[in-house]
Amino acid sequence: MNPFEQKPVAIKDTIMDWRTVYPTPYNKMTVDPYTKVRIILMNGIEVESIFFKHQFHRNCQNNDLRRELALSRRIEQQQQKHINWLKPIDETQLETTIGYEHVAVDLTAWLAQNEPNPYVKQALDFALLEDFDHLYRYANLLDLDAQIPAQQLVKSYVDITPGRPTIAEHRFPFDSVKYPVDFKTADLRTKLNILIITAGEQQTMNFYMNIGNTYYNDLGRQLYLEIGMIEEQHVTHYGSLLDPNCTWLENLLLHEYMECYLYYSFYQDEQDANVKSIWEMHLQQEIAHLHDAVDLLRKYENKEWQQVIPGGEFPKLLQFHDTRDYVRQILGQQILLTANREEYAPVPQLPKDHEFFFYQNKVNHDVNAVASHNVIVEHQKKCNIDYRAEAKTNPVQELTDRTVDNTTIARS
Secondary structure, three states: OOHHHOOOOOHHHHOOOHHHHOOOOOOOOOOOHHHHHHHHHHHHHHHHHHHHHHHHHHOOOOHHHHHHHHHHHHHHHHHHHHHHOOOOOOOOHHHHHHHHHHHHHHHHHHHHHOOOOHHHHHHHHHHHHHHHHHHHHHHHHHHHHHOOOOHHHHOOOOOEOOOOOHHHOOOOHHHHOOOOOOOOOOOHHHHHHHHHHHHHHHHHHHHHHHHHHHOOOHHHHHHHHHHHHHHHHHHHHHHOOOOOOOOHHHHHHHHHHHHHHHHHHHHHHOOOHHHHHHHHHHHHHHHHHHHHHHHHHHHHHOOOHHHOOOOOOOOOOOOOOOOHHHHHHHHHHHOOEEEEOOEEEEHHHOOOOOHHHHHHHHHOOOHHHOHHHHHHHHHHHHHOOOOOEOOOOOOOHHHOOOOOOOOOOOOO
16 A cells, blocks of 8 residues: 555544544453554554654744644644543553553564564664563563463463563663664665654653552552663664654654554554554544645655655555564574674673673662562562463573572673
């Protein structure tokens, strides 16, 4: 499908009334995990669109252009509410968090499997193992505090087992900055992947920044605080791959195209009739936004959309599926990696004066104060073992002992 060839509706005609904006929530007991994954991701995509347009607005002097941004941004705000309010009242903060980390694992794995640029693929594989571990830590907290096995929420779609331990993920800020990708020569798949993963990780960062301190006990608050700091690293990590040479209007076109691509992808796969109708409605709205972006690019920069997105035909659609074998493969191969400026290196090969060790000694010098470690220790004290839901044994031998939390692998 080529959204540039679709006939758009008038943007003003896509403004929704209150009955439309407020949706019928899903049933948390029967919802398919991939429906939740799509909802969480699209909420993050809409938040990114809103943030981007606010920043564009603040860096633009032309009020005619700013009015165009205000119009589409208002509808993006309605879309964000339309999606985010699908979450039911009875779904707890921590149950939603399990969904966020499920998104991070299966989305990152799918993008990595379909990424033609080796440098971008490595960036995806690297952070994948960290979000995978976050799912394990939050799942232990859920079982510890609410006696709810996270497998009930994710079903058998994703394994729950240690990844690169969260304690080993804390790195000096310089090492999160990667080389930007040249979007003029990059594959369209690569452009979309970077835009999607940056928006998705940003929303997880925002979520933990805002709700982490509302958890009802200290251990949970501390876990959200710690993992929230890793999400900051991930947003820097992925955001640094974006091309800083793209103009504001080129970026606007790319954002609208990405939204069209995702809504169309998810409309194809969605099984929930109510949610499917939302994807269809939002797709039509985004096609209108895309065509408006085309007109603005032509008017203010004298450029055609083909100069930014040659051809316009959607690449392979994003389709969530079982990525467990792929995650196990990457975990077995890359457990020891850490970031090393723009590249990556096994921790045992770093020089002793590397800033990784400096930062670790600053934040993790007292292992007993590290929440991601303590949540496993507390579960082991209560249940004798940690909480896991594995199709196969963890591929890393050092992570197979369910009675001890490993705090040295990939760290010393």
